[in-house]
């Protein structure tokens with residue numbers, strides 16, 4: 392993950408305001424010695440841009456930039472997919488849970504950029520399948536949906552957005568009183584959230600003007616979401632949620648993804664104490680699963696020559712390893728996320744019960 396300085400060539404000037412940040416033709420930099428650090432490798436080469444004089448190092452371009460325990464990043468990637476809670480992981484690595492939280496958010500941000508950089512650019516050449524994955528944040532009084540969009544043939548996990556929902560379903564008299572009290576103090580989620588966020592998810596995947604076949608269940612908000620997208624054309628096919636969830640079901644790709652999310656993510660298990668305290672954190676964990684699902688996990692783990700969804704779409708020529716995904720740090724100033732996803736990057740998804748949750752400040756192009 393950390394670049395060895397002997398054969399390392401800085402890919403660009405890391406200063407987003409420098410003209411050599413995006414175009415490196417004619418760029419000149421010089422070596423300005425080393426600095427020592429506790430983690431291996433202990434000697435880090437430093438450089439300086441000859442144009443803007445910004446200094447940087449081999450670490451500036453590493454995903455483990457500024458981490459005290461850089462060696463944890465890769466094993467943590469696997470643990471986040473292996474149904475461990477943050478505190479369980481912290482115990483195993485003998486670090487504080489805060490270290491795991493910080494590195495997990497770092498992995499989430501990296502995967503958000505990675506997914507966006509390597510996504511298909513053209514309109515999907517296959518039908519899409521849409522579904523709402525149910526979970527909750529902070530407590531069961533705050534349910535949420537992740538609206539996932541999956542390729543029907545490739546199983547590529549194109550995109551997701553999130554909605555906070557009002558608690559519904561069967562409740563005792565005490566639970567109803569509690570919900571009323573919470574809504575008076577913390578407000579109520581937008582009742583149109585599903586409609587708006589589903590529209591956002593589809594806009595992130597489908598360019599305007601193209602005709603796309605879309606499969607979903609019979610959720611009443613979906614037709615309203617599609618009607619709101621005037622520049623898009625969808626051929627909407629509805630499969631009732633009550634239909635058997637077999638491989639023959641048109642929604643099979645999304646049902647399978649739901650199972651994988653539930654199977655690998657401790658925060659989405661039923662009756663768990665590892666649920667996400669903040670939706671933002673669940674989003675970061677889901678982006679790690681998204682990159683793993685698309686670029687690393689073969690469709691069948693039993694068959695050796697099985698392809699990943701990204702290979703099926705021709706986005707990659709081989710199945711990636713975690714080390715390859717984490718090889719190079721991606722800079723948000725170069726990947727340029729759409730505004731909706733930039734909110735995820737900056738940790739701007741609010742949790743009503745935690746009004747001052749930590750956000751991500753951009754420091755030195757991070």
Ligand SMILES: [Zn+2]
Nearest residue numbers: 404409440443
């Ligand atoms: Zn520069």
